[in-house]
Amino acid sequence: MARVVVIGAGIAGLAAALAVSRQAPPGTAVTLVDGASKVGGKLRVSEVGGLPVDEGAETFLARRPEGVELVESVGLGRALVHPVTTEAGVVVDGVTHRLPTRTVLGVPGDRSALRRSGVLSAEGLAAVGADRAEPAPLNDPSVGQYVARRLGREVVDRLVDPLLGGVYAGRADGLSLRATMPALAAALDANGGRLVAAARSVVDAAPADAGPVFAALAGGLGTLPEAVARCSGADVRLRLPVRRIERTTGGFRLIGGPVPDPVTLAAEAVVVAAPAGKAAGLLEGLAPWAAHELAAMEYASIGIVTLAFPAAALAGVTGSGLLIPSTEGPVKAVTYSSNKWAPLAGSDVAIVRASVGRHREAKVLHRDDTELVRLVLGQLSAVAGIRATPVAHRVTRWGGALPQYAPGHLERVRRVRADVARVPGLAVCGAAFDGVGVPACIRSGYAAAERVLAHLRESRRGGWEEGA
Numbered sequence: 031m032a033r034v035v036v037i038g039a040g041i042a043g044l045a046a047a048l049a050v051s052r053q054a055p056p057g058t059a060v061t062l063v064d065g066a067s068k069v070g071g072k073l074r075v076s077e078v079g080g081l082p083v084d085e086g087a088e089t090f091l092a093r094r095p096e097g098v099e100l101v102e103s104v105g106l107g108r109a110l111v112h113p114v115t116t117e118a119g120v121v122v123d124g125v126t127h128r129l130p131t132r133t134v135l136g137v138p139g140d141r142s143a144l145r146r147s148g149v150l151s152a153e154g155l156a157a158v159g160a161d162r163a164e165p166a167p168l169n170d171p172s173v174g175q176y177v178a179r180r181l182g183r184e185v186v187d188r189l190v191d192p193l194l195g196g197v198y199a200g201r202a203d204g205l206s207l208r209a210t211m212p213a214l215a216a217a218l219d220a221n222g223g224r225l226v227a228a229a230r231s232v233v234d235a236a237p238a239d240a241g242p243v244f245a246a247l248a249g250g251l252g253t254l255p256e257a258v259a260r261c262s263g264a265d266v267r268l269r270l271p272v273r274r275i276e277r278t279t280g281g282f283r284l285i286g287g288p289v290p291d292p293v294t295l296a297a298e299a300v301v302v303a304a305p306a307g308k309a310a311g312l313l314e315g316l317a318p319w320a321a322h323e324l325a326a327m328e329y330a331s332i333g334i335v336t337l338a339f340p341a342a343a344l345a346g347v348t349g350s351g352l353l354i355p356s357t358e359g360p361v362k363a364v365t366y367s368s369n370k371w372a373p374l375a376g377s378d379v380a381i382v383r384a385s386v387g388r389h390r391e392a393k394v395l396h397r398d399d400t401e402l403v404r405l406v407l408g409q410l411s412a413v414a415g416i417r418a419t420p421v422a423h424r425v426t427r428w429g430g431a432l433p434q435y436a437p438g439h440l441e442r443v444r445r446v447r448a449d450v451a452r453v454p455g456l457a458v459c460g461a462a463f464d465g466v467g468v469p470a471c472i473r474s475g476y477a478a479a480e481r482v483l484a485h486l487r488e489s490r491r492g493g494w495e496e497g498a
């Protein structure tokens with residue numbers, strides 16, 4: 031009997047396990063191994079003030095098929111919800127402005143909308159107005175440096191940096207244009223020209239009637255992992271960190287668990303779905319170049335401070351939340367969860383989630399919980415006038431939360447995959463590769479499953495395909 035082992039039960043590994051178990055030849059056993067005590071990785075939910083609130087990812091892009099399809103295929107379709115409001119603000123010099131419409135992650139595609147938002151000063155608007163036609167970028171610049179050179183620094187500091195920070199917890203100056211804004215890079219590659227016009231073409235290409243942009247689950251996105259694990263039928267082995275993978279004549283031997291009492295698993299194929307640093311350690315002996323590249327990938331660590339206020343505290347506070355540029359302090363974003371999600375509304379508590387810390391600024395996370403709560407309360411009081419005392423709070427620290435797609439990321443991923451492809455039956459997936467969002471991670475899990483399935487098919491050439 032063939033055994034496929036997936037290392038890492040985050041959403042990428044879960045998707046890979048599900049796809050393998052659904053499509054593998056009969057008799058293939060799928061084992062899903064994770065060092066943690068629960069499946070889900072960055073998808074986790076727990077109660078605050080009596081309500082289920084996500085500790086990690088809370089929403090996903092509904093305009094891509096993978097997230098919604100996975101939710102429906104594991105029987106959670108009825109729990110799908112869409113935001114009540116997505117109207118967010120950005121704080122500039124302590125004052126909240128509505129985010130301008132028609133931008134690509136803050137790169138303006140409409141100068142009038144930008145002017146109306148009031149986010150930029152007259153000088154900032156003049157710099158955007160000075161945008162000149164240029165040929166496509168030859169290489170892969172950092173978003174921050176590229177946009178600042180063409181449209182001025184202010185638009186980066188006040189819009190692009192906070193919006194990209196919302197996704198990657200990184201700084202625009204350290205993130206790849208081609209990896210984080212692929213549609214904009216493709217528009218520039220196709221036509222060159224003015225940056226604002228390229229952004230406009232990307233905005234205009236999005237279908238107006240494609241339905242809600244985001245989705246979530248009543249009960250929390252953190253309920254998805256258990257459902258996927260259950261449907262996969264995989265043998266789930268928790269609290270079992272894998273330490274080493276060795277090649278054998280039949281495939282692989284995995285060694286995990288405590289050093290004095292190791293657990294060994296044999297596998298015909300292996301999917302490594304752990305974050306880059308851990309994956310690097312596991313791949314060292316199998317695909318050393320891939321390991322080297324993955325070890326060089328940096329991650330941002332962040333904290334999520336969730337507060338439950340008496341419901342009245344949010345009365346008069348409108349919109350889904352705020353983005354807070356780095357110049358305004360270490361709190362990077364605030365979500366008014368009870369305004370944004372219907373299942374959290376109408377309770378006697380109002381939920382607010384704040385995200386703290388950015389790439390290479392993990393020091394703030396060393397403060398104790400009380401200090402972090404105080405920091406967030408200070409910011410909420412200053413920028414949103416919320417001065418109530420929370421009735422409950424929860425602080426979640428995510429070390430190594432989000433990979434940083436540095437300039438050259440796409441090339442790095444190509445090199446990693448090329449090296450891994452030299453080892454038959456080995457595949458990699460997860461947030462380190464093709465996108466940090468949940469649907470992108472699911473997609474990368476499916477792609478890894480495809481590789482493993484092709485290997486199993488190849489090694490049983492004739493038998494399975496003809497007999498199936």
Ligand SMILES: Cc1cc2nc3c(=O)[nH]c(=O)nc-3n(C[C@H](O)[C@H](O)[C@H](O)COP(=O)(O)OP(=O)(O)OC[C@H]3O[C@@H](n4cnc5c(N)ncnc54)[C@H](O)[C@@H]3O)c2cc1C
Binds near residue numbers: 070091
């Ligand atoms: C606070 C936060 C908020 C986010 N919000 C959103 C959002 O709203 N929308 C969105 O689309 N995305 C969001 N993201 C991003 C998204 O959640 C992640 O990128 C995605 O869930 C990562 O999935 P993954 O499977 O690649 O990795 P992970 O979730 O990191 O899972 C990897 C798993 O591998 C396990 N593991 C590691 N090493 C080993 C080993 N040696 N042996 C066995 N197991 C191992 C870990 O225990 C973990 O369970 C957010 C991320 C964070 C941190």
